[in-house]
Amino acid sequence: MTPSEVCFTSDRANLSQIAEFVAEQARLAGLDEQRVFEIQMATDEACTNSIEHAYDGEPAGEIRVCCYIEDTDFVVRVTDFGREFNPDLVPQPDVTAPLEERSIGGLGLFFMRKLVDDIQFSFDPIQGNQVILRKRRACP
């Protein structure tokens, strides 16, 4: 499987196309449907993050989604060129808190971390924000 990269604009309407692209690539890489769903959702959350935070909801930004295989992993790299995103500044949601104490932020990042085997964030003024999501191709 050769790396496959697609560029999208940061329009929320593109999220379903991005999901389809990643699902197709994940199936080609041999992931089962459960894993396909998980990497797809993690990617959706990463792209939503780019749209909402890096580009403040502006639909004209650029988001690149690249899928490739590295050893035992199926990898999705999401790149945007918006404002720096620092995951350490996002508060962790307490998913056991009662309704009145539930905060509505931080869930996207929580899902990203929960659904993949490894996740890395980086920022560079030229290279932009990069999120690298890794999913094992098969059960260990």
Next chain:
Amino acid sequence: MSTPSEQAPYVLEGVGRIDASIASQLDEQLKALHAAGVRVLILDLSKVTYLSSSGLRVLLLALRRQEASGGRFVLRNVPERIMRVLRIAGFDRLFPIEGDPALTSETHDA
């Protein structure tokens, strides 16, 4: 959307993907129903294929809004895949959920 009655439960049917592209629209719809005086608001998820954190946020806001005014917000016919998302976020403990999940194990929609 038909004219809501204040007394009868109002059932809103979700379809397809509830992601960031649709979340604010759903939020407006749920707000409008609350403003129209609907006390028991039911969201049927049987035709929903995907729910992201953007959608979860909207559901949480609706639950708070309905309960704050003495009403209810209920999730109905939750497909297993959507239920997993609710469980990961701990939302299965916050929301009243009705309907047999076995009947709606998988739905395929555009």
